[in-house]
Amino acid sequence: MGTHWTARREGFRDPSPWVQRWSASVLPQAPVLDLACGSGRHGRLFLDRGHPVTFVDKDISGVADLADQAELIEVDLETGGPWPLGTRRFAAVVVTCYLHRPILEHIVAAVAPGGLLIYETFARGNEACGHPARPEYLLEEGELLEAVRGRLTVLGYEHGYDDEPKPGVRQRIAAQRSQP
Numbered sequence: 001m002g003t004h005w006t007a008r009r010e011g012f013r014d015p016s017p018w019v020q021r022w023s024a025s026v027l028p029q030a031p032v033l034d035l036a037c038g039s040g041r042h043g044r045l046f047l048d049r050g051h052p053v054t055f056v057d058k059d060i061s062g063v064a065d066l067a068d069q070a071e072l073i074e075v076d077l078e079t080g081g082p083w084p085l086g087t088r089r090f091a092a093v094v095v096t097c098y099l100h101r102p103i104l105e106h107i108v109a110a111v112a113p114g115g116l117l118i119y120e121t122f123a124r125g126n127e128a129c130g131h132p133a134r135p136e137y138l139l140e141e142g143e144l145l146e147a148v149r150g151r152l153t154v155l156g157y158e159h160g161y162d163d164e165p166k167p168g169v170r171q172r173i174a175a176q177r178s179q180p
């Protein structure tokens with residue numbers, strides 16, 4: 001039983017069904033990036049399956065228990081400084097409940113050939129449900145489709161209201177970079 005399993009039992013939330021669904025399509029054993037990871041609920045899912053995982057957050061304490069099993073990078077992604085992952089590429093780039101538009105381009109570029117972008121966050125309309133409500137944190141209709149257009153092939157896309165895990169309007173995409 002890994003320490004990450006124990007940590008989850010102690011109160012971390014479950015992975016998003018969207019990430020769980022598309023995680024099955026990620027190349028086995030290949031590297032995964034959990035960006036703005038928080039408690040690392042998604043990276044933990046991939047660690048459990050034997051993927052090397054890189055966790056990035058401005059506060060990495062939520063995954064401190066994984067220091068001996070994963071790469072942890074504590075960095076503020078919103079300073080306008082260089083993209084902290086350079087030219088590294090990942091078989092899955094997972095982003096959930098986080099949006100900072102200036103780095104969207106880097107996020108898409110970080111997907112390796114054959115790899116997947118799995119992205120899910122709040123969208124316009126969520127204002128009526130609570131937080132986040134500010135436009136800078138809410139995706140516009142079709143915005144993730146636009147972000148990957150001409151770069152990745154869309155495998156799945158949704159935008160709409162969900163009751164779970166809490167009432168909100170969300171947009172989600174799974175998109176793949178073609179093999180060279």
Ligand SMILES: C[S@@+](CC[C@H](N)C(=O)[O-])C[C@H]1O[C@@H](n2cnc3c(N)ncnc32)[C@H](O)[C@@H]1O
Pocket residue numbers: 035036037038039040041056057058059075076077078079095096097098
């Ligand atoms: C709502 S939480 C989502 C965590 C995780 N992705 C999930 O869905 O469980 C947003 C995360 O973004 C991180 N974050 C916010 N601003 C950031 C920044 N400027 N640089 C890096 N991480 C940031 C927060 O620390 C937090 O862990």
